[in-house]
Amino acid sequence: METPKINIDREELSDEQMLKHKDFDQVFQTYGKVTNPFYQSFKFWGGLAGITIMATIVTLYFSNKPSNAEVTIATNDTSAVSTQIALTPPFETLDLPYEVFVINTSADTLLFTADGTQLEIPGEIFAYNNVPVTNLVQLKYRQFNTPLDFFLSNIPMTYDSAGTNYTFESAGMIELLAYQNKNKLELISNKAIEVQMPSPIEGTDFNLYQLDDQGNWHYHPNDHAEANNDDVQQPVVPPVDAPVKPIKASGHIFNVEFDSLQFPELMAYKGVFFEVDETEQAFDPDLYNISWHAMELQHAETAKHYLLLLSRPDTTVKLQVYPVYEGASYNKAMEIYNEQYRAYEVYQQQVEQRSDAISATQQHVQAAFGNMRTFSSTSLGIWNFDRPLAPKGQKLEVQFVDNHGNTIPHTTIYMVDKQRNALFTFNDNKIQYKPTSENVLWIITTNGEIAFCSPEAFKSIPSKSKQHTFTMVLMSPNMATNNLKHLIGA
Amino acid sequence: MISTHKYHATREQIQAEEVQIKAAIKDPKRFATIYEKYYLQIFKYVYQRVNSEEDAADITSQVFVKAMVNLKKYQFRGLPFSSWLYRVAQNELNQLFRKNKYKRTINAKTEQLHELIEETEDDRYPEQMQQVTKAMRALNPNDMELIEMRFFEQRSFKEIGEIADMTENNAKVKTFRALQKLKRLIAKK
Numbered sequence: 001m002e003t004p005k006i007n008i009d010r011e012e013l014s015d016e017q018m019l020k021h022k023d024f025d026q027v028f029q030t031y032g033k034v035t036n037p038f039y040q041s042f043k044f045w046g047g048l049a050g051i052t053i054m055a056t057i058v059t060l061y062f063s064n065k066p067s068n069a070e071v072t073i074a075t076n077d078t079s080a081v082s083t084q085i086a087l088t089p090p091f092e093t094l095d096l097p098y099e100v101f102v103i104n105t106s107a108d109t110l111l112f113t114a115d116g117t118q119l120e121i122p123g124e125i126f127a128y129n130n131v132p133v134t135n136l137v138q139l140k141y142r143q144f145n146t147p148l149d150f151f152l153s154n155i156p157m158t159y160d161s162a163g164t165n166y167t168f169e170s171a172g173m174i175e176l177l178a179y180q181n182k183n184k185l186e187l188i189s190n191k192a193i194e195v196q197m198p199s200p201i202e203g204t205d206f207n208l209y210q211l212d213d214q215g216n217w218h219y220h221p222n223d224h225a226e227a228n229n230d231d232v233q234q235p236v237v238p239p240v241d242a243p244v245k246p247i248k249a250s251g252h253i254f255n256v257e258f259d260s261l262q263f264p265e266l267m268a269y270k271g272v273f274f275e276v277d278e279t280e281q282a283f284d285p286d287l288y289n290i291s292w293h294a295m296e297l298q299h300a301e302t303a304k305h306y307l308l309l310l311s312r313p314d315t316t317v318k319l320q321v322y323p324v325y326e327g328a329s330y331n332k333a334m335e336i337y338n339e340q341y342r343a344y345e346v347y348q349q350q351v352e353q354r355s356d357a358i359s360a361t362q363q364h365v366q367a368a369f370g371n372m373r374t375f376s377s378t379s380l381g382i383w384n385f386d387r388p389l390a391p392k393g394q395k396l397e398v399q400f401v402d403n404h405g406n407t408i409p410h411t412t413i414y415m416v417d418k419q420r421n422a423l424f425t426f427n428d429n430k431i432q433y434k435p436t437s438e439n440v441l442w443i444i445t446t447n448g449e450i451a452f453c454s455p456e457a458f459k460s461i462p463s464k465s466k467q468h469t470f471t472m473v474l475m476s477p478n479m480a481t482n483n484l485k486h487l488i489g490a
Numbered sequence: 491m492i493s494t495h496k497y498h499a500t501r502e503q504i505q506a507e508e509v510q511i512k513a514a515i516k517d518p519k520r521f522a523t524i525y526e527k528y529y530l531q532i533f534k535y536v537y538q539r540v541n542s543e544e545d546a547a548d549i550t551s552q553v554f555v556k557a558m559v560n561l562k563k564y565q566f567r568g569l570p571f572s573s574w575l576y577r578v579a580q581n582e583l584n585q586l587f588r589k590n591k592y593k594r595t596i597n598a599k600t601e602q603l604h605e606l607i608e609e610t611e612d613d614r615y616p617e618q619m620q621q622v623t624k625a626m627r628a629l630n631p632n633d634m635e636l637i638e639m640r641f642f643e644q645r646s647f648k649e650i651g652e653i654a655d656m657t658e659n660n661a662k663v664k665t666f667r668a669l670q671k672l673k674r675l676i677a678k679k
Contacts, residue, residue, distance in 0.1 A: 004594040004634070005541060006623045008603070013543060018533045021547035024525045030551065031518060031558045130523040189513065189520075259527065291605075293646035 016270070082213040083381035084177065084184060089154045090444055091477040096153050098140040098177075102347040104240040105137045115143050117174065120194035126178050126185040134264045136240060136343040137180050144173040145200045147416045147423035148484055156215045157423050159388060166388035168217070169422040171206040172199040172373055173384035181268050181339050185380070192376035199371045199385065201421050208375050211382040220375075240347055241303050243340040246333035249324035252276045252283050254308060258297045263306075268336050271329030274308055274321035281320060389422055393434040396461070399469040400443060400451060408451050408472060410443035416488050418455070433458065440487045441470065442480070450480035454487055507571050514561060521558050528572055529554075532579055538643060539583055541595040549586065553579045573652035580653070584631070596626055596634065598642045606641045610673040625675035633668035640665050 089095035103109045105126050111119040119141070126133050144150055150157050150170070159166045174197060178185040187193070209217040246269075253273040260267040274297070276283045287310065298307040300320065308319040325333045373385050400408040413426040418438040426432070433439050435458070442452035451472035461468050475483065507524075514521040532553055537546035557578045564574055587594045598606075600619075607622055626634060639645045639653065651661035 003627045004596050006626060007541070007595055007597045008619075008623070009599055010597050013537065015530060017543065018530060018537070018546075021533070021543075021550070022525075022529050023551070024522045027525065027551050027554045027558070028519065028521075030555045034555060034559055129526060130520065131526060257530070291644055293644075293648075 083210055083379045085211055085213045085215060085381065087154050089152060091152070094152050094477055094481055096142050096144065096149055098142045098175075100346075101139040101141065102136050102343045102350060103139055104135065104347065106134045106240075111139070113141050113143070115145075116198045117141070117143060118196040119176075120196075122191055122193075125187055125191040125193065126180070127188050128180060128183050128185050128267070130186075131260050131267055132188060132264055133180050133185060133267065135180075135243070136340060136347055137178050137185065138343060138346075140175075140177040140179070142175050143197065144170070144175070145421075146488065147421065148481065148488060150423040151414055152481070155211070155382065156217075158425060159217055166390055167422050167424050168209075168384065168386040169201075169389050169420050171201050171203060171385040171387075171421070172197050173382065173386075175382045176377060176380050178380055181336055187377070187379050192378045194374070195377050195383070196372050196374045199373045202371050203387070206373075206385040206387050209384045209386050210379070211384070213381075217384070217386075240344065242344050243337055244304050246330060246337050247275070247322060247324045248330050249273055249275055249326045251278055252285065252288075253324060254295070254319075254321065256295055256297050256308060263297065263299075266323060269323070269325070269329075269333050271325055271327075271332075272323045273326065274306060275324040276308075277305065277320045277322055283319070287317060389420065391432045393432050394461075394463075395430065395432050396465065397467045398429050398431055399467075400472050401469055402451070402474055403471060408443065408474070409446040410451070411446075413441065413443050415439055415441045418489065435461070435463065440484065442484060443472070445474065448477070449474050450477050450484075451475075452480055452484060452487070504570055508566050511561065511564060511566070511571060514558075518558055518561075521554075521561070524557075524571065525554055528575055531572060532575055535576060535579055535643075536583065538597055538638065539595060541593050545592050549579075549582065549592065553582050556582055569652050573649075573655075576653040577655060580635070587631075594631075596638060596642070602642050606637070606669075606672075609641070609669055610676060621676050622672075625672050625678075628675050629668065629672060633664075633671055636661070636665045636668045637672065 099113050099115075101111055103111065103121060105121075105123060107123045109119075109121045109123075111121065113119070119139075121139075124132055124134065126137050142153075144153060144155060150173075155173070157168045157170070159168065174195065176193065176195075208220040210220060211217055253275045256274050258266065258272075266272055290310075290312070292310045292312060294309075294311045296309040296311070298309065300307050304322050306321050306323070308321045310317045310319070375383065375385075377383055398413070400410060402408055411427075413429070413431055415424040415426065415431060415433060416422070416439065417424065417434055418440070419434075420437075424431075424433075431441070438455040439458045440452070440455060441457070442450055445451055451474045453470050453472050457470055473480075473483075510520070510523050514524060529550070533546055533550045536549045536553065537543065540546050540549060553575070557575055560578065564571075583592075583594075586592045603619060603622055607619075610622075626637070629637065636650065636654070639650045640647075645653075647661045647665070648658045650665065651658040654661060654664075656664070
């Protein structure tokens with residue numbers, strides 16, 4: 001080794017300068033390269049496993065083709081995949097709205113949504129970048145009950161297995177998302193939200209699936225998907241303190257390194273210093289001149305204060321301090337505070353409205369034919385009670401014209417069989433339908449309109465016909481949706 | 491006026507950390523929590539021993555990659571995980587210095603050197619500053635590491651012991667001996 005170089009009084013780097021080099025993705029990628037040479041890589045073994053699995057599926061498929069109820073779609077474990085998908089609804093203004101709650105995540109919460117779903121949310125369940133978050137969290141919830149809901153939110157409802165295109169029939173589907181300071185949160189790995197939701201249809205042969213961010217469904221074999229008719233519980237709304245307004249540094253301050261896991265309330269803030277509260281105690285500036293062996297931050301009795309322990313082997317000094325900010329850090333802290341205060345106000349309003357929510361829940365529970373489904377939501381995103389339906393019925397090549405006989409250019413064809421809570425989709429102008437059912441069909445035209453036809457249009461198709469031209473009714477998406485609701489009975 | 495320092499982990503924190511480590515062994519993506527928590531500490535440790543910010547950034551990344559690769563070998567002994575990470579950083583730095591891939595640099599402030607001179611009981615400072623820096627160059631790497639941790643990074647003996655894998659008392663004795671060696675080297679110059 002060469003003789004070391006000595007730098008005296010080198011310019012110091014700020015934490016911000018050091019942190020700009022932080023890049024876990026790059027570290028993770030390098031780690032992947034170090035630990036996975038190609039013959040050991042995921043692609044290699046994944047490919048090999050894929051070939052083996054496909055061979056097994058093909059063998060099973062040809063030896064014993066399952067009925068609808070027996071089909072269990074082979075999917076992956078969701079623990080390693082991202083489960084929060086960004087859907088692109090066909091018409092943004094008609095997308096299904098979210099019900100928004102603000103919850104206090106430092107305690108257990110029992111929530112009821114307007115449609116009667118019960119959410120049992122354990123305290124300290126949310127994390128951002130793998131660090132648990134505390135205080136107020138915004139929870140966004142929506143339920144998709146009908147084929148029209150599936151259409152308007154553009155949730156993929158098909159699954160291709162061994163060359164067969166299955167369509168999911170849903171017995172209830174929900175989406176749950178959580179945010180803090182506009183950051184998308186995740187659930188902590190060993191915790192779950194217990195969901196009890198009213199189901200639009202009865203039946204015990206529904207499985208639980210979760211959608212990943214690539215639009216693939218993942219089967220959850222260990223989750224319970226049975227009906228549950230327990231009494232409605234009382235909501236639990238833990239009290240919450242108002243957020244503490246940031247303070248500009250003006251006195252004697254300390255720069256203390258603290259662990260975000262121990263002080264998650266400070267996690268969102270950058271450039272935090274701790275100022276001695278000199279209204280409570282006189283501060284001796286000579287304390288700055290002592291070389292302390294350890295400096296420890298502790299929570300104090302009030303939300304505003306912390307205790308700072310300065311220690312040497314011979315002495316310990318305890319100071320009452322509060323967080324302060326300087327310059328740009330202060331402005332950023334105020335932005336975060338304003339966001340948190342808005343959440344706090346919403347939370348307070350919700351507390352007052354909870355009693356109304358109970359009666360709404362009871363009504364919905366009754367309206368749901370007494371049929372509730374329960375499961376443990378181990379991650380956020382879209383969860384669905386489904387059974388896969390194999391394509392059945394008469395095959396037909398179709399064309400669509402308006403009432404002047406002009407061909408209507410379009411892409412996907414959407415169809416609902418009123419006996420099923422499913423949305424069938426077809427491409428290439430080929431559909432398959434059950435002549436004995438009542439069917440409703442529609443397309444989105446290239447002009448952004450919806451063209452649809454009623455169940456009557458199917459009744460005029462000759463029984464052995466291979467081709468058919470539908471004369472469609474063209475309407476704006478808004479008007480067409482109202483008509484489709486009526487036709488489907490949603 | 492600002493004062494900075496590190497903190498020690500409580501028993502509860504150390505136990506919570508063990509859970510995180512086990513999770514990261516099962517799923518390396520979960521190492522992100524550990525990375526997030528210790529990035530700054532390790533960066534500072536590395537930066538103290540190299541010449542530039544860029545060198546420190548590169549080496550810090552390598553330290554965390556090494557830590558992820560070797561995480562399965564980590565044995566929980568009731569110490570903060572940071573002490574193991576520091577040792578990974580120390581080994582990585584020593585290896586890189588040995589291969590002359592990076593220049594070993596000692597970074598100190600004038601007042602820290604004065605404090606060091608005081609400790610060596612050399613009453614000729616500040617004129618002798620140059621002799622001190624020359625003597626530091628001649629110290630063996632292990633002794634220099636102890637001096638550096640104690641005087642330039644202001645670490646407690648407890649922390650030095652945890653990083654250097656020795657008892658607190660041993661850290662105290664060895665640092666004292668390193669100081670004595672430095673004193674002898676200064677006298678020779």
